[in-house]
Amino acid sequence: MTHYDYHRPETVEEVLGLKRVLPAATFIAGGTDLMVRIKNRVLNPPALISLRAVTELGGIEDGEHTRIGALTTIDELCRHPLIAERYPLLAQAARRLGSRQIRNVATLGGNLCNCSPCADTATPLLVYDAQVQLQGPDGSRQVTLAEFFVGPGQTCSSPEEILSQIILPPPPADARTLFMKKGRVKMDLAIASTSVVLVLDGELCQEARLAVGSVAPVALRLPLAESVLAGQKLSSELSAEVARVATTEIAPIGDIRASADYRRQIIEVYLRRSIDQLAGIVQ
């Protein structure tokens, strides 16, 4: 049995103050990752600093940019009308994350801070060009999500900083979007996942945004595949070519859940299918 102290501050200032005097303490949000790691003795923190009573870290704010508090739960994302309307990929991904019990407490901030390549909310936020706000003893700073994800389990934030907000610019107008996730059973972690945003002008693809999860050390956008698609006339040959290029931009590993080859194949099939479906191309 591990023993730890537990603190429940109510403001960000108190959180940062506690972390200053307890540098070895770990932040806890929903705890759905952390409590498992503590139980399995992967982590043995002397103290936990809970963010759950910090009301300023919750809430979804409308505006030119949408600001989502880091403590917003996955279930809130599933239900919020603004998210469903403006950022449907995020709502779709949230609905596929874990079980209802997990979604009721798991937070968006926790999903990102974990920095797992298979975090379900990562690919939607990447295609929406999300930024994250970090708050630390020296003030706050904003970085792109792509900068935030450094490696598996590793973000660009320093140990004294918390993630306070996720900031979403307006989505592209008239975008068509599709999220796909492959798990062994429905509530599993993703073996591979894709988020696709297309802006079409007749048969022409004006803009393409593609992101993939679970197939590289971090979830990532695919700039090369996007450039093959953007500005071109859509066809099943083109989507097949885009999907093939995409497989050169990823670096999947094989593990207990799937082989590297299988992951690469899923990405190729999912991207081709997503583009064909969004463009209305019948195979």
Next chain:
Amino acid sequence: MKIDLSFTLNGSPINTSVAVDRRLVDLLRDELDLTGTKIGCEEGECGACTVLVDGQAVNSCLFPAPEVDGKHVITIEGLGESDNRLSELQQAFVDQGGIQCGFCSPGMILSARALLNENPNPSQDEIREALGGNLCRCTGYVQIVDSIQTAAARENSDD
């Protein structure tokens, strides 16, 4: 380090004190002797430890005890009628064979309770979706889905 907690448990206010590194499931089972809440995997996979916190199904094995302060908690012990009769939902599990060994039942029934509270007339798919985080080794789930549909029908005909 201990912490004083005030919360509502199965409808009654309660004041207690607990070591801060206990989980809600430890508080319920070890300190309050409410052993209806079961422990299976202790990692959020099986749902045997499911209870309701402010009406929402949560895994009590992942829920730090200090976080229940000020909240409303419902466990399986809080579902029966005041005269010791089973609630309609529990009775439906008995009638439809939704209970075999019974280990998953408290968690199943609380997930079902949360579902029926927000959706009194769920489809089969909605039931299966709501129970995605509850594993059963015995029934094959078919009788559990039947139990919940039966309970929904009975509850709807009451009012």
